[in-house]
Structure formats: C-alpha cells, structure tokens
Amino acid sequence: MPKLTPHLRYLAHAQQQTLWLENVSIQQLASQVATPFYCYSKAALLNNIQDCKAAFEPNKIHIHYAMKANSNLSLLRIVAEQGLGVDIVSIGEMRRALSAGFRAQDIVFSGVGKTSAELTAAVLAGVGQFNLESKEELAVLISITDKYQQQVSALIRVNPEVIVDTHKNITTGAKGNKFGVNFNAVLPMLETAQHSAFLKINGLAMHIGSQIHTTAPYLDAIAKIKILIDKLNARGYPLTQLDLGGGFGVHYQNHPQVTSNTECSVPPHLAFNDFANAITSALPDWQGRISVEPGRSLMANIGVMVSEITYVKESQPTSFIVLDAAMNDLMRPALYQATHALIPVQLHSQTEVPSTTQLTNYDVVGPICESTDTFSKSTPLPSNVTAGDLMCFLYTGAYCAVMSNSYNSRPIAAEVLVDDAQAHMIRQAISQDELMEFERHSALNLR
Incomplete structure (x- = not known):
C-alpha cells in the first residue's frame, strides 16, 4: 500500500513513538498551539x-x-x-x-x-x-x-x-x-x-x-x-x-x-x-x-487535525472517546457521513505495534450538543488510550478548516504550516472574545 505521504511518520523517542510531520514533532507543536488545530505539510x-x-x-x-x-x-x-x-x-x-x-x-x-x-x-x-x-x-x-x-x-x-x-x-x-x-x-x-x-x-x-x-x-x-x-x-x-x-x-x-x-x-x-x-x-x-x-486532490493529504482526548467514557455497547475537537472544527463527518482516519500522536511503546488483541472499538465523538457530532463509530484504537492523549485526524487538508465555524460558541481552530523543521502559524485561533466584538449593539440610521 502506498504511503499517505512521505512526510508523516512515527519516530522513536523516550520509550515511545511520536508522530512527526516533516521534521516537526506534532507533540511539540501541541505544547505551543492549543488543540484542536490544523497542520499542513x-x-x-x-x-x-x-x-x-x-x-x-x-x-x-x-x-x-x-x-x-x-x-x-x-x-x-x-x-x-x-x-x-x-x-x-x-x-x-x-x-x-x-x-x-x-x-x-x-x-x-x-x-x-x-x-x-x-x-x-x-x-x-x-x-x-x-x-x-x-x-x-x-x-x-x-x-x-x-x-x-x-x-x-x-x-x-x-x-x-x-x-x-x-x-x-x-x-x-x-x-x-x-x-x-x-x-x-x-x-x-x-x-x-x-x-x-x-x-x-x-x-x-x-x-x-x-x-x-x-x-x-x-x-x-x-x-x-x-x-x-x-x-x-x-x-x-x-x-x-x-x-x-x-x-x-x-x-x-x-x-x-x-x-x-x-x-x-x-x-x-x-x-x-x-x-x-x-x-x-x-x-x-x-x-x-x-x-x-x-x-x-491537491490539498486533502497535506493536512492533519490534532485533537486531545477529554474523556474515555465507558459505555455499552461501545465506549466513547470524547475529543476536544467537534463538528464545528471538522464538518465532513456530519455533513457527508465521511470518516477520517484517526491515529494516536504517541504510541506508548518504542518497538511494539498494537495487535488486534490490543485494540478496542470506540465511538469517537466531540462535545457539541448534537448526536451528529460523531466522527466515527466502532473505531479500532489502542486499548491504552486515555484522557490527555493527543490524536490525529488524517487527510484534513481539504474542505475541513475552510468549513469550520463557531457553533456552540466555540473558538475557531488555528492553522499551522510545517516547512521542514520550521512551523509557522498561518491562521490564529479566533476566540469568542474576538467573535463577540462583531456583535456590538448599535442603532441603524433608517432615514
């Protein structure tokens, strides 16, 4: 099977493997940019x-x-x-x-x-x-x-x-x-x-x-x-x-x-x-x-969206992974029933690959008060994922950040561009304070 891109890979570091885009660690980016955020190669x-x-x-x-x-x-x-x-x-x-x-x-x-x-x-x-x-x-x-x-x-x-x-x-x-x-x-x-x-x-x-x-x-x-x-x-x-x-x-x-x-x-x-x-x-x-x-076809595979697990919620018949990303950040699953591959940013082993016995099926959801705020169902992910872990949606370069909005009064996610070992903020996150500035109450002159 061909590679998603030669620019996204896991590298061993400190008894685990972490995801890198080109020569930038996604984990290090997340220490400086609030999740969720988009990142492009x-x-x-x-x-x-x-x-x-x-x-x-x-x-x-x-x-x-x-x-x-x-x-x-x-x-x-x-x-x-x-x-x-x-x-x-x-x-x-x-x-x-x-x-x-x-x-x-x-x-x-x-x-x-x-x-x-x-x-x-x-x-x-x-x-x-x-x-x-x-x-x-x-x-x-x-x-x-x-x-x-x-x-x-x-x-x-x-x-x-x-x-x-x-x-x-x-x-x-x-x-x-x-x-x-x-x-x-x-x-x-x-x-x-x-x-x-x-x-x-x-x-x-x-x-x-x-x-x-x-x-x-x-x-x-x-x-x-x-x-x-x-x-x-x-x-x-x-x-x-x-x-x-x-x-x-x-x-x-x-x-x-x-x-x-x-x-x-x-x-x-x-x-x-x-x-x-x-x-x-x-x-x-x-x-x-x-x-x-x-x-x-030019943009989809250049991008990932990084999100953090807020909760791993035990439930029947399937437990939930609740992310800090939501349908306002990534609309395609709700709008087109699309599924984006989701992978951990860290693998908690330096050499082992999760086998099928080490995987658990989860429903991956966001925090918005809509049942449509569901990214995927019965998604096999490592059984040891936990709150605070970073996750990465793949193929999010097209029709993702450009369709984002502030539903549920949520901020609009940042966008980052990676160029070899350098990272550049190419759209700041837009906060609710900034969005509320557009909602000043003022009278219109109707004469």
Missing part, C-alpha cells in the same frame, strides 16, 4: 502540485486550483508561486486570490449564484474567465460589460446529466442539480451573446461532482459535449475552450493500520495521469484550450 503540497503539472501540462491542459477546498492565504501563495491558475466561487475568494499573487487573467469565476455586485467587481478586476450558469446570469453580465465597456470572456456551464458514484450531496452534473444549463439552452445563450459588443462566449464548461474515482463519467460527459460542439459548429458557433472541472477523488481510509517506524498508509487513488490520459484520448482532434480545476 508544505512539501506534500509541492509534491502534489508537481505531480499534477507533470500529468496535465505535457498534454497542454491548463490547471486552475479550486480554492474552495482550502483558501488559506499562505497555501494560496504556494499554489500561485507554482504557476497554477485559480477557480473561485465568490468575490471573497477573488480578493484572496489576488492578495495571494494570482493574476486576474488566470482566475476562473464559477458558481451558480453570482450577484450583480460580484460580477461587477470581477469584470472591473479583469477576471479572465466567467463560467455562466444561466441565461439570467448572462443577461446581467452583458449589462455590466455594456455599462463599463469591458471585454469579457465567458464559457457556458452545461449539465451533462451523467450518473456518478459519489455522495448525493456532492453531485453537480446529474439531472435535477442546480448547476449549469441543459444542452437545449446553449444555442439561445450563444445567440444572445452574439449581440453583445463586449462579451464573447468561447466554449463550454462542466463539473460533474466531487470524489469521483473512475474516469468513466468524465468520458461519458465529454462524449456528450463533443456531440453538442459539433452541432454548434455546424450552426456557425465554433467553440475553442473546454473547462472540464475537477472532482478527482481521494480515498479517506477509515481505520489505518498503526505501524511501527513506518508511514501511515491509505489506499491508492486514481493518479492525475489517469485523468489526463482519459481526457486526451477522448479529445484526440481537439485543437482548442482545455482546462481542469483540481482542489481536494
């Missing part, structure tokens, strides 16, 4: 980016990072420095992208509900590509480009109505999803845009969902889009751009084997090369521009 991120570029760039496929996966400014700067573009879904993300060093012309603005104010700001900033989701959005964008006499390039996002094997909450290209337009709506939108002096529709976009572990639905969707493009070309609308979205799947291992002096392992996921080869094989004669928008 810069080297792992750089490796993922290089793998992605090596797969797509030789095939002349452009890469735009889907920053909704993780929009921390320090991580965005790393991505921008590597020459990737960026895919955004709000004007707040545009501000972050520009602040991190992405060029406006390398920004793709996606999203089904862009407001007039957001579209105006993006037009004036010089955003390079707008993915249109409706004829209504097209009309608003045309009026804005007319008002400011700004040239804009746009693509129409189509809904190819393909079935993908993923969680129902993260499908985006099936019939009935709110995203994109059906194929019959494309020609009328092209006809409308033809009368605009400043807006040009150059191609089609799609995004069929997230956590896709096979190339089959991409091939299905591309085949449908090719037929549509041929029809539009015959009608006098030659299109030169295809935006194929992202959604490349990541395997979140439920219960990793905790091993001695080795890296933590997860099942292999489909490589970037598999998707790149599938795209090029499906479009052998395409002469225009192709782009993709990976997010999770």
Whole structure:
C-alpha cells in the first residue's frame, strides 16, 4: 500500500513513538498551539502540485486550483508561486486570490449564484474567465460589460446529466442539480451573446461532482459535449475552450493500520495521469484550450487535525472517546457521513505495534450538543488510550478548516504550516472574545 505521504511518520523517542510531520514533532507543536488545530505539510503540497503539472501540462491542459477546498492565504501563495491558475466561487475568494499573487487573467469565476455586485467587481478586476450558469446570469453580465465597456470572456456551464458514484450531496452534473444549463439552452445563450459588443462566449464548461474515482463519467460527459460542439459548429458557433472541472477523488481510509517506524498508509487513488490520459484520448482532434480545476486532490493529504482526548467514557455497547475537537472544527463527518482516519500522536511503546488483541472499538465523538457530532463509530484504537492523549485526524487538508465555524460558541481552530523543521502559524485561533466584538449593539440610521 502506498504511503499517505512521505512526510508523516512515527519516530522513536523516550520509550515511545511520536508522530512527526516533516521534521516537526506534532507533540511539540501541541505544547505551543492549543488543540484542536490544523497542520499542513508544505512539501506534500509541492509534491502534489508537481505531480499534477507533470500529468496535465505535457498534454497542454491548463490547471486552475479550486480554492474552495482550502483558501488559506499562505497555501494560496504556494499554489500561485507554482504557476497554477485559480477557480473561485465568490468575490471573497477573488480578493484572496489576488492578495495571494494570482493574476486576474488566470482566475476562473464559477458558481451558480453570482450577484450583480460580484460580477461587477470581477469584470472591473479583469477576471479572465466567467463560467455562466444561466441565461439570467448572462443577461446581467452583458449589462455590466455594456455599462463599463469591458471585454469579457465567458464559457457556458452545461449539465451533462451523467450518473456518478459519489455522495448525493456532492453531485453537480446529474439531472435535477442546480448547476449549469441543459444542452437545449446553449444555442439561445450563444445567440444572445452574439449581440453583445463586449462579451464573447468561447466554449463550454462542466463539473460533474466531487470524489469521483473512475474516469468513466468524465468520458461519458465529454462524449456528450463533443456531440453538442459539433452541432454548434455546424450552426456557425465554433467553440475553442473546454473547462472540464475537477472532482478527482481521494480515498479517506477509515481505520489505518498503526505501524511501527513506518508511514501511515491509505489506499491508492486514481493518479492525475489517469485523468489526463482519459481526457486526451477522448479529445484526440481537439485543437482548442482545455482546462481542469483540481482542489481536494491537491490539498486533502497535506493536512492533519490534532485533537486531545477529554474523556474515555465507558459505555455499552461501545465506549466513547470524547475529543476536544467537534463538528464545528471538522464538518465532513456530519455533513457527508465521511470518516477520517484517526491515529494516536504517541504510541506508548518504542518497538511494539498494537495487535488486534490490543485494540478496542470506540465511538469517537466531540462535545457539541448534537448526536451528529460523531466522527466515527466502532473505531479500532489502542486499548491504552486515555484522557490527555493527543490524536490525529488524517487527510484534513481539504474542505475541513475552510468549513469550520463557531457553533456552540466555540473558538475557531488555528492553522499551522510545517516547512521542514520550521512551523509557522498561518491562521490564529479566533476566540469568542474576538467573535463577540462583531456583535456590538448599535442603532441603524433608517432615514
């Protein structure tokens, strides 16, 4: 089984083994940063980016990072420095992208509900590509480009109505999803845009969902889009751009084997090369521009979330491990029924690996007053874990810290970036005192 990352491993120290990310001890980090907190490996991120570029760039496929996966400014700067573009879904993300060093012309603005104010700001900033989701959005964008006499390039996002094997909450290209337009709506939108002096529709976009572990639905969707493009070309609308979205799947291992002096392992996921080869094989004669928008597949395995055990609560039929982390810190289990692998930061032996007889099944939960505040059930963990032990959730680089909130009036967790033997705070924890500053009572002038 391949390694989770070459940057996460146990090292023997003082009659036990402790978890290290690159050359930083997680235990030492936890002595300086209050748990729970997120921690990312810069080297792992750089490796993922290089793998992605090596797969797509030789095939002349452009890469735009889907920053909704993780929009921390320090991580965005790393991505921008590597020459990737960026895919955004709000004007707040545009501000972050520009602040991190992405060029406006390398920004793709996606999203089904862009407001007039957001579209105006993006037009004036010089955003390079707008993915249109409706004829209504097209009309608003045309009026804005007319008002400011700004040239804009746009693509129409189509809904190819393909079935993908993923969680129902993260499908985006099936019939009935709110995203994109059906194929019959494309020609009328092209006809409308033809009368605009400043807006040009150059191609089609799609995004069929997230956590896709096979190339089959991409091939299905591309085949449908090719037929549509041929029809539009015959009608006098030659299109030169295809935006194929992202959604490349990541395997979140439920219960990793905790091993001695080795890296933590997860099942292999489909490589970037598999998707790149599938795209090029499906479009052998395409002469225009192709782009993709990976997010999770660049970020998920670079991060861990560190938490401390508050109680080991004896119960029947299964005892509970109650952590100081909760669903407000890590939403994916409650929202998508996702399970993140959980491992101890310390193994209380220098040489022995916990055997199956040394493991106990626990339900792992947080302190929030919701039954949904459950990270996993019947999770095999070392029988000797106890209150005060540090635990580590794996694969938390994507859709984790970025979705955190302050439910139950809890603080928002810090984020740390590890670079070899150095650690940098890249987001301070946000306390309730700081959050309450936004709740000052003041009268509004309604005159």
